[in-house]
Amino acid sequence: MTFTPELARAQFSALTQHYNDQPVIFFDGPGGSQVSRGVLEKMTDYLGKYNANLGGHYFSSHVTGEVMNNARESVRALLNAPTPDNIIFGMNMTSLTFHLSRIISRHWQAGDEIIVTELDHYANVSSWQQAANDKQVTVHQIPLQQADCSLDVARLCEQITAKTRLVAVTYASNVTGSIVDIKTITEAAHRVGAQVYVDAVHYAPHNLIDVQTLGCDFLVCSAYKFFGPHIGMAYIAPQWLQRLQPYKVEPATDVGPGRFETGTQSFEGLAGVTAAVDYLAQWGTPGASLRQRLQESFADYHRHEENLCRYFLQRLQQIDDVQLYGSPQADCQRRTPTFALTFKRHAPEQVARRLGRHNICVGSGHFYAQGLIQRLNLQDSGGVLRIGMMHYNTLQEIDTLFELLVSER
Numbered sequence: 001m002t003f004t005p006e007l008a009r010a011q012f013s014a015l016t017q018h019y020n021d022q023p024v025i026f027f028d029g030p031g032g033s034q035v036s037r038g039v040l041e042k043m044t045d046y047l048g049k050y051n052a053n054l055g056g057h058y059f060s061s062h063v064t065g066e067v068m069n070n071a072r073e074s075v076r077a078l079l080n081a082p083t084p085d086n087i088i089f090g091m092n093m094t095s096l097t098f099h100l101s102r103i104i105s106r107h108w109q110a111g112d113e114i115i116v117t118e119l120d121h122y123a124n125v126s127s128w129q130q131a132a133n134d135k136q137v138t139v140h141q142i143p144l145q146q147a148d149c150s151l152d153v154a155r156l157c158e159q160i161t162a163k164t165r166l167v168a169v170t171y172a173s174n175v176t177g178s179i180v181d182i183k184t185i186t187e188a189a190h191r192v193g194a195q196v197y198v199d200a201v202h203y204a205p206h207n208l209i210d211v212q213t214l215g216c217d218f219l220v221c222s223a224y225k226f227f228g229p230h231i232g233m234a235y236i237a238p239q240w241l242q243r244l245q246p247y248k249v250e251p252a253t254d255v256g257p258g259r260f261e262t263g264t265q266s267f268e269g270l271a272g273v274t275a276a277v278d279y280l281a282q283w284g285t286p287g288a289s290l291r292q293r294l295q296e297s298f299a300d301y302h303r304h305e306e307n308l309c310r311y312f313l314q315r316l317q318q319i320d321d322v323q324l325y326g327s328p329q330a331d332c333q334r335r336t337p338t339f340a341l342t343f344k345r346h347a348p349e350q351v352a353r354r355l356g357r358h359n360i361c362v363g364s365g366h367f368y369a370q371g372l373i374q375r376l377n378l379q380d381s382g383g384v385l386r387i388g389m390m391h392y393n394t395l396q397e398i399d400t401l402f403e404l405l406v407s408e409r
Contacts, residue, residue: 118371228276
């Protein structure tokens, strides 16, 4: 089956609905994607027929075990992890990161150093700052480059020393869409024995991740950003699966990924994770491996999203009183189709409210990227208007957006 945005859209009830007798346009993908009917069906099917816990000697418990194993295998393929045991699950990326930050920092000592960045969502900053404060560890925060809101990777690598224990960095900004060269950072960190923790939440719906190529120690993302339910997931590199000492309930397993997973998991959510990965892979060659089908499908997403990006940036040039923060180039290697804007005559919230009255869903504010907003000196003026696209968005929706932006200036 060949990808088209129309074929993708047909799988989402949200995209074809009318609200107050008007159609809806979702440009809030960075805040959470819409969910396909296939995902919803798998989740309700599990809850309706098999809701159980692990470890029972009966059919529904057996099915629940299969649901968890299938989810690990699906995410393994999505991230190209070595084995399913490298994948753990939790409530969301933020909760997982706070949990893992305490585990990873358990043996830090006074005088150690860590590195965070201004480009990151603060789930990947505050968690490490607080862990460092507990251990009297020095925190270095790397500034972004204001010209294009990219991360100064060379400066970050220069900051890495023999004292560095961890680098926490985003793969792509959830505000400007700026993509970061993770592999270069990982290579520099590993030369001194430092670990690298990657926030790939915003990157995951737009580009296929390969943790083995990146060489990172940890990578986290969230299924609700790639058309699934509210489930967080983390990749833990093989060398850390048994070496780290997790905080856990004493009788709970101390072997494999389960040693990091506290409490009962959302098994219906995990059923949805598997369905979301299947949705992503559906445009690949039938019968091929899941990873190959994902590679082929993401190639289609790249082409379409780059066209969306190029068209959006062309239309944006027709408006005089708007400022774009981020790369002005439609290059999927440098940015995602996520755009941060400010307007000379209107605050971001005003523009968002006006668009919202027409069922055009966009966000405004800081989006938890506090360092970025402060570096751009936008904290006192309402942050930015964020317009974030997914592969189910269309050129026609961009036209509708700009017609309203021009008419209400």
